[in-house]
Every structure is written in structure tokens, then in C-alpha cells.
Amino acid sequence: MSFISEFKEFAMKGNVVDMAVGVIIGGAFGKIVSSLVADVVMPVIGLIVGGVDFSELYVNLGDGEYASLAAAVEAGAPVIKYGVFINTALDFLIIAFVIFMAIKGINKLKREEPPAPEAPKEDPEDIKLLREIRDSLQNKA
DSSP states (O other): OOHHHHHHHHHTSHHHHHHHHHHHHHHHHHHHHHHHIIIIIHHHHHHHTTSOOGGGOOEEOSSSOOSSHHHHHHTTOOEEOHHHHHHHHHHHHHHHHHHHHHHHHHHHHSOOOOOOOOOOOOOOHHHHHHHHHHHHHHHHO
């Protein structure tokens, strides 16, 4: 089997194609959630906590003072962008929650397998004894 035909067989397997579609959709979904967090959720949270724009929160590790994060980055100052980290953490939490809800919904839609039939219950001892007596009386007659 040649390398090309072996690769073609691998690439055309259902799992590989399904995974590729999932990665592409996941990338697009990630952009949607990032926009939701940056453009909808964070402004509301910023308003609630007093007008704070989380994406502008940073710690300057350099000597100079800068009016904004963009100015500090442009000047090449070392900064810790903890506001960006907060946005990214919220992105993750929202994505994880949405995926959890989607999988929970998908699991509900799956057909439940019918329960396995129960094994027949064994007859009580007194019933067994009565059957033995009946059978022995029938054999005598």
C-alpha cells in the first residue's frame, strides 16, 4: 500500500472528517463567544463595578507612567495585562457552560435504550414443593 493511498484512507475516515468539522465550527464558535464576552458581558460587568473597562486593567512593571495599556505596550513597557486575563477567563467559563448545556441537551435527545428484561424470578420453595407433590401424584395415577 503506497503512502498516498494510506494517507487518503486515513484522511477519509469518518472520525477524522468529523473532527475537522468540529475544529472549524469550534473556532467560529470561539469567536462568537469572545465577542459576546468582550462586547456584551464585560461592558455590563464594568458598569456594575463602577465603569471599569477590564481590557484596560494592567500593572506597569517599568519605570514610566502611561495613560493607557495601549500607550504602555506601544512604548515597550513590561506590563501584566490582568484585565485581558479576566476577559479570557470569562470566555473560557462561558464556552465551558455553553458546551456543557449543549452536550446535556444532546444526551437528552439520544434515544434511551430500553431496560434489559429482568431475569425471571425463581419460584418460592413452597410452590416448588407443591409442584413436586402434584407431579408425583400424577405419576402414581
